[in-house]
Structure formats: C-alpha cells, structure tokens
Amino acid sequence: MFLNRFDSQSRLLVRALMSGASGPHRALAVFRKQQRANPDTSLCNFIETLCRDEITHTEAEGETLIVKPLVCLFSVVFKKNLLSFIHLIRSVLPEMTVHNLLKCLSQDSRPNPWVTALSRQLGRNLGTHHEEPLYTTPCSQRLKELSQRLVGFSETNGWAKCFSSQESESQGAFDLASGTQRKRKSSLVNLDSEDEEVGQMSKRVKTDGCENEFVDAEEQSVKPQTTETSESDAPAETQSDALPEHIMVCVLQIRELLESQTEWDQSSTDVFKVLNDCDPSQMEVLCSMLSLPHLPEQTLPKLCSSVLALPFDLSYSTASTLIKSLLLEKVLSLSELASRCLVSAATSLCSQYPGPVCHALIGPVLEEKNLGHPQAELLNRLIEGCLDSHYRLLLIQVTFKIAWSEPVLSIIHCLLDSKPVLNEELFTQFTEQLVGQCPHFTKSVKFAKMMLTVLTKYSGHVTAAHKHSLSSCLMLNETFLKKSLQAALKRINHT
Structure with a gap:
C-alpha cells in the first residue's frame, strides 16, 4: 500500500x-x-x-x-x-x-x-x-538458554570442537561452508519463530554435525565419488534398505512424477517435502535411486521449483549432495551453451543455496582440467546473478590453486569486474599469479583485459613492489592493448 x-x-x-x-x-x-x-x-x-x-x-x-x-x-x-x-x-x-x-x-x-x-x-x-x-x-x-538445553555437549567435545574445527578448516582456499552459510541462513530464519522451527534446526545439528558445517573441499570431493560408486554398484534392495519406509514410499512417488509427462499439481509437489527428512547419506541413496544425474533437462525447472518450495531449507551437506547429483555431470558434459532449462535450474538453486552450489558445482567445474567455454559461460551467469561479494572472493582464492586457461581467464575477469574487496595479502597473491602466468598468455586478449581491470579498478592496491613486477609483465604483452596497459600503469605512478 x-x-x-x-x-x-x-x-x-x-x-x-x-x-x-x-x-x-x-x-x-x-x-x-x-x-x-x-x-x-x-x-x-x-x-x-x-x-x-x-x-x-x-x-x-x-x-x-x-x-x-x-x-x-x-x-x-x-x-x-x-x-x-x-x-x-x-x-x-x-x-x-x-x-x-x-x-x-x-x-x-x-x-x-x-x-x-x-x-x-x-x-x-x-x-x-x-x-x-x-x-x-x-x-x-x-542463546544462553539454548546452550544450557544441549545436554551432552562438554567443553572439549561440543561447541569448542565445533569452533576449533571452524578455525582450522577456514584456512583452506575453498571453505565455502563456514560462518557465511550461517550468515545466509540468518537472513532467512526468524528468531521469533517458535518450537517447530527450533526443532527443525536442532534436527539438522544432530544430523549433519559440526564436521559437515566446516568441510574441507578436497576431502568432501573424494567422499561422495566413493559413495556414489559403491551405491551405483549395489543392488536396489540394498539401497532401499538404507532408507526409512516413509522415505522409500515417497521415492517411488517421486520417480513416477519424474517419468510422467503431465503437469505437477500441488499434491504432487508436496511429495518432495520428504527431502527435509533426509540426512546427507540418505540423500545420496535417494539421488542414486532416482538417477538424478541422467534426469532429462526439461524436467529440471519443475524439480527445482519443488525443492525451493520446501517448508525448510535443506542443510548445507544435504543441499550439496542434491546439487552435485542433479547438476554437476550435466554441466561437465556441456559441449555447447547450456540450455534454458539447465540455466534456470542452476540459477534458481544458486540464489537460495549459494554456498552448496559453490562447493558442489562451481568449485569442481573450476578444477576440471578440460574446462570449456560453455562451462565458463554458465559459471559467469551464476557469479554475476547469484553470488555476493563473499563467495566471489572465495572463488578468486580457488583460482590460485588451478591451472589457468582461456575459459578460466573469462571467469577471473568476471569475478574481478564485480570488484570484491581484496585485502593487501590477497591482492599480493593475485599479483604473483598474474606475473607467473603472464608468459603463457602474451597474445591473449582476455588476459590483457583482465590485467587492465586490475590496473583500473584496483589501482589503489598497487604498491611500488607491485608496479615493478607488473611493469616487467607488461613488457611481454603482444596484444593491441599493450599501450593501454602501460598508460594505466603510468597513471598509477603519478598518483
């Protein structure tokens, strides 16, 4: 009004x-x-x-x-x-x-x-x-009342273990599951809500544990692959035994929905509420039984709409498991620009679950050696439209650990163009990466454009030591942007 x-x-x-x-x-x-x-x-x-x-x-x-x-x-x-x-x-x-x-x-x-x-x-x-x-x-x-009600959480094995885990894991380059995930949830959860929501959150704490809130990217990227391999080889009876009866009933109903060609009504969508009852291991079994990696792309928007309409957000680990199963294989196998259905699914999930999408999709795709332009184009869409400055900053740190290629350069340029706040240490690390990679991209226009972005948007970060390193780097450049790059560096010298 x-x-x-x-x-x-x-x-x-x-x-x-x-x-x-x-x-x-x-x-x-x-x-x-x-x-x-x-x-x-x-x-x-x-x-x-x-x-x-x-x-x-x-x-x-x-x-x-x-x-x-x-x-x-x-x-x-x-x-x-x-x-x-x-x-x-x-x-x-x-x-x-x-x-x-x-x-x-x-x-x-x-x-x-x-x-x-x-x-x-x-x-x-x-x-x-x-x-x-x-x-x-x-x-x-x-908070004090809640901590007093958590019986069994001693000083050495409870909250202290959780927070010490946070400190050690936060040193990793791709710690996307840290306090920022809780910060994202903080914008969605109302502290004035009553026992129902508190009970749901408590259930997630018991289900996932502290180790799933502060995961190591490499360790977690290995575990799901091992689990998926063993599950895919296991007979259907063994997989179904891993699920409670009420979840198993809903899995059968969901399978019928995914295979049907009709529109889904509200009662159909309600079947997906069972996802809120799944822990990460149960979600892995469920995804395997539904063959989500091989789901036709035209079904993705309907499925994602049902996931986003759940009464409660999925936990970090559970959402990561679902997103990896649903999208990772499809994105890695792209040989041309992603379809509208795939883009819609990835964008909608990334808007609501940015941390899990970074961990289960964007990170693994970035680390793929044969990353191509179709994958880079999709990742740039997600970066520009769904990720805030914090996640962009973490992704920049991931690029310090991977081999650079033309598609990776376009992603780095997209990240820098949004101007995330780089501290002195991170900017120095990034400058060292630029200087080290420069001999491999002397004729790359994308590399030159990225350098120009650094010299214009981050001119205030450039120190005398940076200028010296970047000056020798620019001497190797063989693109038409060389004079523009040298002029941009010279302007910094005059400030």
Missing part, C-alpha cells in the same frame, strides 16, 4: 525486495538492468523515500497517531532484504545516505533480531558500531 510513495523505478526495487528469500539478488538484478538502461541511475531517491516520515498509529488501545520513517512500516522480510541488498551495492551509495537509513531503522518500535544484526554489521562496515555486539540482549539470553 506504500508503493505510491515511490517513483516507477523504485517500485520495481520495492517489489523485488518483498519477494522472499531471493529478494536481495532480485533487487540487484533489477538495479543492474536499470543501470544498463541509464548509467546515471541512482538509489539515493529510493533511500530518501524510505527515510521520509509517515503518519501511523500505535498498537496500543488508544491507537495514538505517531510519526515514523516509512521504512519502519514495512515487513521484517523487506527490511532484511533491503539491508542485504545494500551490503551488495554499498560502494555505489554515499555513506551519509546509508547512515540516515540505519538511523531510521533504529526507530523501529519492535526491532527484529536479524534486522538489528544486519544493521549493526552495516554500521561496522561504515566505521560505527564497533563496540556493539551484532546480537540483541534478548537474543543473547535465548
């Missing part, structure tokens, strides 16, 4: 931010389209409208009229999506505009814990709220 307060462009953003869990990425896609149509597009008017005072009434019996910023009158989902969206595009917004929005959100009479956490994190990024914890006092109390 507040749409008439906004101009036509801002209304599209409002609608996108009200669209549930995928709101931030939908809003980002809308904003990028608006920028392509009009490079002068600004979000300042949109934010200013949200900060305008609006007359409303209290929820007390007298219903006294009060004045509140318009943003406070929107739903919790909208506020969470708005803050997540601003995290994605903060570099294009003036700091004062963001400060004003955070100030308006602080006037909310009934603040939501996740909105508070996202606001404070954004404030930290702007240089404020350094001392304030991200969680609220009621949230802190609930």
Whole structure:
C-alpha cells in the first residue's frame, strides 16, 4: 500500500525486495538492468523515500497517531532484504545516505533480531558500531538458554570442537561452508519463530554435525565419488534398505512424477517435502535411486521449483549432495551453451543455496582440467546473478590453486569486474599469479583485459613492489592493448 510513495523505478526495487528469500539478488538484478538502461541511475531517491516520515498509529488501545520513517512500516522480510541488498551495492551509495537509513531503522518500535544484526554489521562496515555486539540482549539470553538445553555437549567435545574445527578448516582456499552459510541462513530464519522451527534446526545439528558445517573441499570431493560408486554398484534392495519406509514410499512417488509427462499439481509437489527428512547419506541413496544425474533437462525447472518450495531449507551437506547429483555431470558434459532449462535450474538453486552450489558445482567445474567455454559461460551467469561479494572472493582464492586457461581467464575477469574487496595479502597473491602466468598468455586478449581491470579498478592496491613486477609483465604483452596497459600503469605512478 506504500508503493505510491515511490517513483516507477523504485517500485520495481520495492517489489523485488518483498519477494522472499531471493529478494536481495532480485533487487540487484533489477538495479543492474536499470543501470544498463541509464548509467546515471541512482538509489539515493529510493533511500530518501524510505527515510521520509509517515503518519501511523500505535498498537496500543488508544491507537495514538505517531510519526515514523516509512521504512519502519514495512515487513521484517523487506527490511532484511533491503539491508542485504545494500551490503551488495554499498560502494555505489554515499555513506551519509546509508547512515540516515540505519538511523531510521533504529526507530523501529519492535526491532527484529536479524534486522538489528544486519544493521549493526552495516554500521561496522561504515566505521560505527564497533563496540556493539551484532546480537540483541534478548537474543543473547535465548542463546544462553539454548546452550544450557544441549545436554551432552562438554567443553572439549561440543561447541569448542565445533569452533576449533571452524578455525582450522577456514584456512583452506575453498571453505565455502563456514560462518557465511550461517550468515545466509540468518537472513532467512526468524528468531521469533517458535518450537517447530527450533526443532527443525536442532534436527539438522544432530544430523549433519559440526564436521559437515566446516568441510574441507578436497576431502568432501573424494567422499561422495566413493559413495556414489559403491551405491551405483549395489543392488536396489540394498539401497532401499538404507532408507526409512516413509522415505522409500515417497521415492517411488517421486520417480513416477519424474517419468510422467503431465503437469505437477500441488499434491504432487508436496511429495518432495520428504527431502527435509533426509540426512546427507540418505540423500545420496535417494539421488542414486532416482538417477538424478541422467534426469532429462526439461524436467529440471519443475524439480527445482519443488525443492525451493520446501517448508525448510535443506542443510548445507544435504543441499550439496542434491546439487552435485542433479547438476554437476550435466554441466561437465556441456559441449555447447547450456540450455534454458539447465540455466534456470542452476540459477534458481544458486540464489537460495549459494554456498552448496559453490562447493558442489562451481568449485569442481573450476578444477576440471578440460574446462570449456560453455562451462565458463554458465559459471559467469551464476557469479554475476547469484553470488555476493563473499563467495566471489572465495572463488578468486580457488583460482590460485588451478591451472589457468582461456575459459578460466573469462571467469577471473568476471569475478574481478564485480570488484570484491581484496585485502593487501590477497591482492599480493593475485599479483604473483598474474606475473607467473603472464608468459603463457602474451597474445591473449582476455588476459590483457583482465590485467587492465586490475590496473583500473584496483589501482589503489598497487604498491611500488607491485608496479615493478607488473611493469616487467607488461613488457611481454603482444596484444593491441599493450599501450593501454602501460598508460594505466603510468597513471598509477603519478598518483
């Protein structure tokens, strides 16, 4: 009912931010389209409208009229999506505009814990709220109560083991299952929900365990292959014995649906709710019994829609197992551009499960020695449309460990073009990679374009030592961009 307060462009953003869990990425896609149509597009008017005072009434019996910023009158989902969206595009917004929005959100009479956490994190990024914890006092109390209820978690084997595991695994180049997965879930889970959701989350903790929350990429990439091989060779009776009876019944129903040519109604979609009951090992068996790697691509959109409509998000490990079985083989076998059905399936799953998609699909495809242009084109779509800065940063670190090729260069260029925040250490590592790879790509226009992106978008990161290394690297370049590269480096020398 507040749409008439906004101009036509801002209304599209409002609608996108009200669209549930995928709101931030939908809003980002809308904003990028608006920028392509009009490079002068600004979000300042949109934010200013949200900060305008609006007359409303209290929820007390007298219903006294009060004045509140318009943003406070929107739903919790909208506020969470708005803050997540601003995290994605903060570099294009003036700091004062963001400060004003955070100030308006602080006037909310009934603040939501996740909105508070996202606001404070954004404030930290702007240089404020350094001392304030991200969680609220009621949230802190609930966490203490929850930890007291977890019987059997001793100091050495419970939470301490979980967090020590996090610290050791986070040193890996591809630790996509770390706290960021919980951060993504934090934008989807409402702390005010009652026992049903808490029970579901507790079930996931018991099912997956801490080791699945902080996995090592190489170890996990070996385990599923071994399991899949043994399962594919096992007789159907042995596989079915691994599943509870109620899951087995639903597997048979799902198989009939996948093989049918008719449209699925609501009752058909409800059959997939059984996926919420599967742990990772059961999901592996289920995927094998349904032969998901060989599922026709035209069935993918319907299946993915049913998965995304589940009452609860799948756990990290379970989602990774499903995504790997459903998409990895299809993507690796591409010999031409991916079909619309495959693109739709990969994009929809990546929007809701970015961490599992990075771990089970993007990472393994990047590490494939025979990576081709069809795979690179699909990965670039996922990177541009579905992944936030954090996951892009982790993928850049993956490129330090693999052999570079022309398709890999296009992916690295796509990652850099989004300008993720590289710290000094990462930028130095990346520069060393550039210098080391330079002799192999002296005639590559893609390599030259990537170098130009580094020299223009990351000029502030270039130190005297970097300049010396990059200068010798540019001397080897034999493309038509050589003069542009040298000019860009020379401008850095004059700053």
